[in-house]
Amino acid sequence: MNTATLQLAAGPSPLWYATRAGGTVALVLLTATVVLGIASGGQYAPKRIARFEIAALHRNLSLLTLAFLVLHIVTAIADTFVHLTWWDAVLPFASSYRTLWLGLGTLAFDLLLAVLATSAIRLRLGVRRWKAVHWLSYACWPLALFHGAGTGTDTKLPLQLLLTAACTAAVVAAVWWRLYRAGPEHRTARIWGGVAALVLPMLLVAFLANGPLRAGWAQRADAVTTVPASPAADRLGGPR
Amino acid sequence: MSAAKRLSIDRIACAGRGVCAELFPERVDLDEWGYPVIPDPTVPEHLLGHARRAVAGCPVLALRLDPAPPER
Numbered sequence: 379m380n381t382a383t384l385q386l387a388a389g390p391s392p393l394w395y396a397t398r399a400g401g402t403v404a405l406v407l408l409t410a411t412v413v414l415g416i417a418s419g420g421q422y423a424p425k426r427i428a429r430f431e432i433a434a435l436h437r438n439l440s441l442l443t444l445a446f447l448v449l450h451i452v453t454a455i456a457d458t459f460v461h462l463t464w465w466d467a468v469l470p471f472a473s474s475y476r477t478l479w480l481g482l483g484t485l486a487f488d489l490l491l492a493v494l495a496t497s498a499i500r501l502r503l504g505v506r507r508w509k510a511v512h513w514l515s516y517a518c519w520p521l522a523l524f525h526g527a528g529t530g531t532d533t534k535l536p537l538q539l540l541l542t543a544a545c546t547a548a549v550v551a552a553v554w555w556r557l558y559r560a561g562p563e564h565r566t567a568r569i570w571g572g573v574a575a576l577v578l579p580m581l582l583v584a585f586l587a588n589g590p591l592r593a594g595w596a597q598r599a600d601a602v603t604t605v606p607a608s609p610a611a612d613r614l615g616g617p618r
Numbered sequence: 619m620s621a622a623k624r625l626s627i628d629r630i631a632c633a634g635r636g637v638c639a640e641l642f643p644e645r646v647d648l649d650e651w652g653y654p655v656i657p658d659p660t661v662p663e664h665l666l667g668h669a670r671r672a673v674a675g676c677p678v679l680a681l682r683l684d685p686a687p688p689e690r
């Protein structure tokens with residue numbers, strides 16, 4: 379029996395299940411939002427869907443993501459299973475619980491809030507400033523992905539792994555498609571985008587293989603410097 | 619005084635994505651390359667809602683709604 383199961387057997391609470399479900403749904407919704415955003419940025423124009431419909435879907439899915447994130451965060455804090463404060467929701471890397479892995483999620487949440495807030499006042503902000511902040515979405519999504527992989531209770535489940543893989547594939551494919559459609563401008567940005575889209579899945583696989591998918595991750599995740607896992611931390615790890 | 623407004627396009631910013639024509643076909647047509655044409659820029663009050671939606675929907679904010687110049 380692994381540690382997660384032991385912990386759950388000790389104190390399963392509806393709140394904790396809501397946290398996990400909310401986080402997973404939020405990741406799927408965020409992925410869909412990002413993919414749609416990339417699609418409209420690349421001037422994706424299928425015959426049967428109008429562009430304003432894609433834009434509206436992009437916006438509505440982002441708000442739905444926010445709703446599920448609120449559920450995810452509120453239930454995580456309300457639950458007594460782990461000790462979290464309201465500050466942990468907005469201040470990255472301040473939590474005592476899994477400082478690094480939770481912090482990534484907090485950072486992603488902050489970035490998402492910045493993107494949503496600036497989008498709400500886009501007309502007053504002007505395109506340049508709005509777009510500068512909107513680029514943060516490309517940082518928000520991988521942070522959220524690694525937050526989920528790093529601290530998700532369900533990371534090891536085959537179905538969850540499949541979902542993580544599908545989300546990654548969707549965004550990577552969208553980025554590649556976007557780069558393929560891009561004009562000759564912004565050469566450096568395009569090269570970096572291509573490299574990032576190539577490196578990210580490899581990083582994720584390497585991380586999963588060395589971290590959450592190996593025994594004792596629940597203990598090791600609490601330490602900040604666990605990637606790659608040190609032999610000492612490995613020995614401290616739970617039963618294999 | 620009429621509350622009518624005037625629709626204009628920043629042709630340099632416009633990326634020809636045609637969202638404006640989808641949202642506000644009453645005033646915006648598209649030319650054969652997908653760039654907007656506005657035969658009649660005045661927007662009467664009852665169309666203002668659609669006009670504002672088109673302005674907000676333009677991906678590059680190239681569409682503007684200004685107070686109409688005083689009629690002579």
Ligand code: SF4
Pocket residue numbers: 627631632633634635636637638639652653654675676677678679680681
């Ligand atoms: S929505 Fe904006 S960018 Fe697209 S055609 Fe209209 S004015 Fe141009």
